[in-house]
Amino acid sequence: MTHPSNNPSSESEAPAAEPAPAQSPEAEANPPAPDQDPHVSGYVLSRWLWTGYLKKHTWALVAAFLLMSLEGSMLGALSWMMKPMFDTVFIEGQTGAIGWVGAAILGIFIVRALASIGQKALLARVSQMNAADLRNDLLTKLMRQDGTFHQTHPPGFLIQRIQADVAAVNGVWSAILTGAGRDLIALVILMGVAITVDWRWTLVALIGAPILVAPSIIVQRFVRARSREARDLGARLAVRLDEIFHGIVPVKLNRLEDYQARQYAQQTDELVRAEIRSTLGTAAIPGMIDIMAGVGFLGVLIFGGAEIISGEKTVGEFMAFFTAIGFAFEPLRRLGSVSGTWQVAAAALERIKELLEIKPTLVSPSNPVAAPAGMPGVSLRDVHLSYGETPVLNGLTLEAKAGQTTAFVGASGAGKSTVFNLLTRLVDPNSGHIEVGGVPVGAMTLEDLRNFFSVVSQDAALFDETLRENILLGRTDVSDARLQEVLDAAHVTDFVQHLPKGLDTEVGPRGSNLSGGQRQRVAIARALLRDTPILLLDEATSALDAKSEAVVQQALDKLAQGRTTLVIAHRLSTVRNADNIVVMDRGRAVDQGSHEELLARGGLYAHLHDLQFRTDGRSADRMALAEARNQTRRRGEVADAEDAGFFRRAFLRLFG
Numbered sequence: 001m002t003h004p005s006n007n008p009s010s011e012s013e014a015p016a017a018e019p020a021p022a023q024s025p026e027a028e029a030n031p032p033a034p035d036q037d038p039h040v041s042g043y044v045l046s047r048w049l050w051t052g053y054l055k056k057h058t059w060a061l062v063a064a065f066l067l068m069s070l071e072g073s074m075l076g077a078l079s080w081m082m083k084p085m086f087d088t089v090f091i092e093g094q095t096g097a098i099g100w101v102g103a104a105i106l107g108i109f110i111v112r113a114l115a116s117i118g119q120k121a122l123l124a125r126v127s128q129m130n131a132a133d134l135r136n137d138l139l140t141k142l143m144r145q146d147g148t149f150h151q152t153h154p155p156g157f158l159i160q161r162i163q164a165d166v167a168a169v170n171g172v173w174s175a176i177l178t179g180a181g182r183d184l185i186a187l188v189i190l191m192g193v194a195i196t197v198d199w200r201w202t203l204v205a206l207i208g209a210p211i212l213v214a215p216s217i218i219v220q221r222f223v224r225a226r227s228r229e230a231r232d233l234g235a236r237l238a239v240r241l242d243e244i245f246h247g248i249v250p251v252k253l254n255r256l257e258d259y260q261a262r263q264y265a266q267q268t269d270e271l272v273r274a275e276i277r278s279t280l281g282t283a284a285i286p287g288m289i290d291i292m293a294g295v296g297f298l299g300v301l302i303f304g305g306a307e308i309i310s311g312e313k314t315v316g317e318f319m320a321f322f323t324a325i326g327f328a329f330e331p332l333r334r335l336g337s338v339s340g341t342w343q344v345a346a347a348a349l350e351r352i353k354e355l356l357e358i359k360p361t362l363v364s365p366s367n368p369v370a371a372p373a374g375m376p377g378v379s380l381r382d383v384h385l386s387y388g389e390t391p392v393l394n395g396l397t398l399e400a401k402a403g404q405t406t407a408f409v410g411a412s413g414a415g416k417s418t419v420f421n422l423l424t425r426l427v428d429p430n431s432g433h434i435e436v437g438g439v440p441v442g443a444m445t446l447e448d449l450r451n452f453f454s455v456v457s458q459d460a461a462l463f464d465e466t467l468r469e470n471i472l473l474g475r476t477d478v479s480d481a482r483l484q485e486v487l488d489a490a491h492v493t494d495f496v497q498h499l500p501k502g503l504d505t506e507v508g509p510r511g512s513n514l515s516g517g518q519r520q521r522v523a524i525a526r527a528l529l530r531d532t533p534i535l536l537l538d539e540a541t542s543a544l545d546a547k548s549e550a551v552v553q554q555a556l557d558k559l560a561q562g563r564t565t566l567v568i569a570h571r572l573s574t575v576r577n578a579d580n581i582v583v584m585d586r587g588r589a590v591d592q593g594s595h596e597e598l599l600a601r602g603g604l605y606a607h608l609h610d611l612q613f614r615t616d617g618r619s620a621d622r623m624a625l626a627e628a629r630n631q632t633r634r635r636g637e638v639a640d641a642e643d644a645g646f647f648r649r650a651f652l653r654l655f656g
């Protein structure tokens with residue numbers, strides 16, 4: 001992976017401290033407002049681009065530069081040939097000179113053409129490879145960013161950065177190099193020819209040049225600001241498109257088409273305006289050079305015309321001068337527009353550099369300890385976590401014993417999923433201790449830590465590939481027999497056999513060709529293949545209908561065998577067999593025990609259970625509940641059990 005050398009951070013060098021998510025540098029990562037000027041100088045940007053990306057192509061670039069210089073210098077040679085063409089051939093009438101003058105001019109054009117083809121081929125190669133490097137680096141870095149980063153940088157925004165911004169950068173440095181190589185060289189040589197003919201004429205021709213300096217600086221600022229605006233608007237549009245297409249079903253069902261189209265059109269409008277302004281600015285500089293050229297020619301004609309008429313200068317000399325200056329304005333115009341193009345690219349480059357330089361805080365420690373062996377248990381001690389000002393966990397303490405099934409119940413928002421995120425280090429706590437197999441989660445490498453877990457949640461992230469690819473996920477070491485075993489255990493075989501292409505069926509974007517239950521079974525097959533010691537089930541069956549739930553539950557039971565399993569479930573019927581049930585309420589474990597113990601205690605769990613039994617009317621639960629009631633009533637502990645208000649409160653707490 002290429003690394004800008006002035007940014008030598010690597011994953012393992014960052015501290016493994018426990019940063020408060022709220023204070024992470026993520027605040028700086030927020031897309032800056034369009035009109036802010038972060039003032040990254042052109043020098044810094046080009047040096048960064050050079051050391052990180054272009055340097056390794058030095059030889060190709062030197063070769064391209066030489067070819068460009070050759071191409072550029074041919075214009076000087078051509079204008080120089082005007083002198084013999086006019087003076088020797090036309091005016092002196094030496095017919096014999098036609099041959100060599102013509103041959104020389106033909107040769108000049110041929111050299112120019114070949115040099116031009118060569119340098120363009122070299123540049124295309126370097127610029128494409130460079131763009132690919134930038135894109136690969138961006139993707140690699142962005143995937144490693146913290147969860148908080150991805151919350152503030154939606155997918156569309158990042159896609160736009162990787163695709164469009166890199167494309168915007170890509171053209172520019174080759175334009176700059178061409179400018180410096182071909183156009184600057186051409187300019188110098190053409191000026192040399194002009195000065196050789198008459199330095200005073202040259203001065204007159206360029207008289208307008210200094211006047212251009214101030215306006216061109218203003219124009220450049222303007223272009224930079226407008227293109228920054230355009231880049232940000234582009235990213236916002238990409239975000240909107242991404243959200244519309246991802247949410248196409250709700251868009252249709254809520255008949256939001258017109259609304260979305262209006263919003264989009266409005267933002268596109270702004271983008272169009274910013275782009276037009278930026279292009280106008282870019283065009284302004286060559287335009288100004290044109291006007292300057294006109295003034296210069298006028299000056300030379302007035303000033304030099306008399307000298308030719310009086311015979312002080314030959315027509316050939318005037319033609320050489322005139323051609324040289326005429327040719328010179330073209331590279332000058334291009335150089336003028338390069339500065340505008342650079343401003344556009346600099347705006348994109350700034351954004352890319354910003355993204356690449358944000359350091360993730362959730363990284364592996366610099367001196368990781370070895371991952372613990374054996375069946376690991378899990379424990380949290382006095383864990384506090386808040387998102388910004390909002391406390392989510394308030395001194396959570398709990399334990400999930402090795403090889404057992406621990407269930408989590410509690411209202412939505414109680415912090416159950418957060419526990420899973422802490423264990424897998426998708427987020428770090430503000431304080432407290434979290435251990436897996438007796439080792440603090442922050443002490444292992446992220447890779448080792450995540451190798452402990454398989455997660456099955458409501459969202460089985462499927463990719464737009466075949467079913468087989470979605471299950472194997474790049475693994476090549478799985479035998480057909482093992483795969484079949486996994487497919488059977490996960491009940492994938494049940495539906496695969498009805499698919500015309502079997503395992504080679506494309507599942508569609510995000511698995512949209514499969515049903516919810518089928519997607520879950522694919523996720524279970526993946527987890528079986530991963531064969532990790534700890535299993536995290538986050539409402540894996542909540543979104544399913546009763547029939548698919550039953551099948552998925554069977555598969556899950558098989559998956560849980562011989563593992564430490566943590567399961568979050570809404571339906572108490574799925575957790576009643578757990579070895580231990582943790583009842584969570586507002587970021588704390590308020591109670592724990594077995595199903596029977598918790599029922600007997602008559603707390604939140606019992607009320608929740610009562611509620612679900614009323615809704616579900618399951619006879620087994622009813623019997624268990626009646627039994628528990630009798631027990632508790634005997635002890636007189638649930639005096640307010642019949643309080644309807646309490647039920648409502650409990651329901652709201654448990655189901656949000």
Ligand SMILES: Nc1ncnc2c1ncn2[C@@H]1O[C@H](COP(=O)(O)OP(=O)(O)O)[C@@H](O)[C@H]1O
Nearest residue numbers: 151387392410411412413414415416417418419
């Ligand atoms: N990334 C986040 N940023 C801000 N708040 C969050 C984030 N993730 C979760 N929360 C908040 O933390 C609380 C607990 O969330 P969660 O653990 O998902 O609850 P549960 O899984 O029990 O329903 C909720 O109030 C939720 O709004």
Ligand SMILES: [Mg+2]
Nearest residue numbers: 416417418538
């Ligand atoms: Mg949750």
